[in-house]
Amino acid sequence: MTPETILSFPARVLTEEQRRRYFETGFLVAPGVIPRAWLSRLVELSKSFVEHSRSVSGSNEAFDLGPNHSPATPHVRRLRALVDRHPDFWGFAADSPLADIAADLVGPDVKFHSSKLNYKWPGHGEIVKWHQDIPAWPHTNYSPVTLGVHLDDVGPEQGPLTCIPGSHRGPIFVHRDRGGSWTGSVADRDMNGVDQSRAEDLVGPAGTVIAINCRTLHASRANATDRVRPLPLFVYSSADAFAWMPAPTPTSKTGAIVRGEAARTAHLDPTPCPVPPDWSKQGYGSIFVAQGAEVD
Numbered sequence: 001m002t003p004e005t006i007l008s009f010p011a012r013v014l015t016e017e018q019r020r021r022y023f024e025t026g027f028l029v030a031p032g033v034i035p036r037a038w039l040s041r042l043v044e045l046s047k048s049f050v051e052h053s054r055s056v057s058g059s060n061e062a063f064d065l066g067p068n069h070s071p072a073t074p075h076v077r078r079l080r081a082l083v084d085r086h087p088d089f090w091g092f093a094a095d096s097p098l099a100d101i102a103a104d105l106v107g108p109d110v111k112f113h114s115s116k117l118n119y120k121w122p123g124h125g126e127i128v129k130w131h132q133d134i135p136a137w138p139h140t141n142y143s144p145v146t147l148g149v150h151l152d153d154v155g156p157e158q159g160p161l162t163c164i165p166g167s168h169r170g171p172i173f174v175h176r177d178r179g180g181s182w183t184g185s186v187a188d189r190d191m192n193g194v195d196q197s198r199a200e201d202l203v204g205p206a207g208t209v210i211a212i213n214c215r216t217l218h219a220s221r222a223n224a225t226d227r228v229r230p231l232p233l234f235v236y237s238s239a240d241a242f243a244w245m246p247a248p249t250p251t252s253k254t255g256a257i258v259r260g261e262a263a264r265t266a267h268l269d270p271t272p273c274p275v276p277p278d279w280s281k282q283g284y285g286s287i288f289v290a291q292g293a294e295v296d
């Protein structure tokens with residue numbers, strides 16, 4: 001569907017202005033759209049998983065752990081395949097206003113792709129370099145959108161996601177080094193051609209939803225506060241977008257239709273997309289592993 005067709009359906013949660021801004025810039029910040037009860041539940045679950053991680057000594061299918069993780073100082077970088085970690089995470093992805101926000105941005109027929117919860121701890125551990133999402137999980141079109149929820153107030157000093165406006169209409173970069181190995185980030189030689197001074201921070205109070213189109217260039221800085229920044233992320237697409245390579249971190253719900261109907265016809269966008277490694281053979285750690293995250 002074109003943005004014009006999507007916008008011809010009535011908005012469910014977002015304003016028309018917010019939807020238009022998303023299509024124009026490739027991202028969106030929408031404060032105050034998550035009901036308080038859902039927000040409290042997500043915060044509670046997030047804290048309980050960090051507590052649980054104290055008894056886990058190495059990364060596994062649920063936890064991506066930083067190298068200095070210990071029972072005394074848990075360092076969870078990512079909770080993987082979030083919707084498989086607790087039924088309420090799936091309830092949130094499928095039965096909360098989040099899926100309606102996805103419908104506002106991809107059209108009435110919405111497919112769930114994947115989810116995770118990233119933690120950015122104080123210090124320099126989880127700096128995320130410039131990247132686009134779609135090269136890791138290519139689809140037949142560019143409707144996929146990642147929705148994040150701020151569980152706490154997030155300001156510029158907490159290492160928010162930061163996006164280059166309009167980059168969703170630009171090139172799709174190869175996220176590999178000169179030798180062809182996957183890096184999960186755009187090479188400096190490619191970023192040199194991008195005006196990074198135009199980047200906008202996706203900041204806002206607890207309950208803010210952020211949306212990032214799958215082609216938008218984004219990154220995040222170090223967390224310079226003494227508070228952890230937990231950020232659950234959920235990826236949706238239009239139902240007529242089909243992944244053409246195995247997902248890096250598939251979930252039991254990947255491919256589920258959360259709004260509207262399954263597609264009978266695939267929408268094929270002619271814009272070429274680089275081919276990622278076959279994650280079903282190579283395995284996938286996390287963006288922190290791929291980008292070789294620095295640690296304190």
Ligand SMILES: O=C(O)CCC(=O)C(=O)O
Nearest residue numbers: 118128160161220231287
């Ligand atoms: O958590 C962050 O700051 C960045 C997350 C991100 O861009 C990703 O996981 O693809």
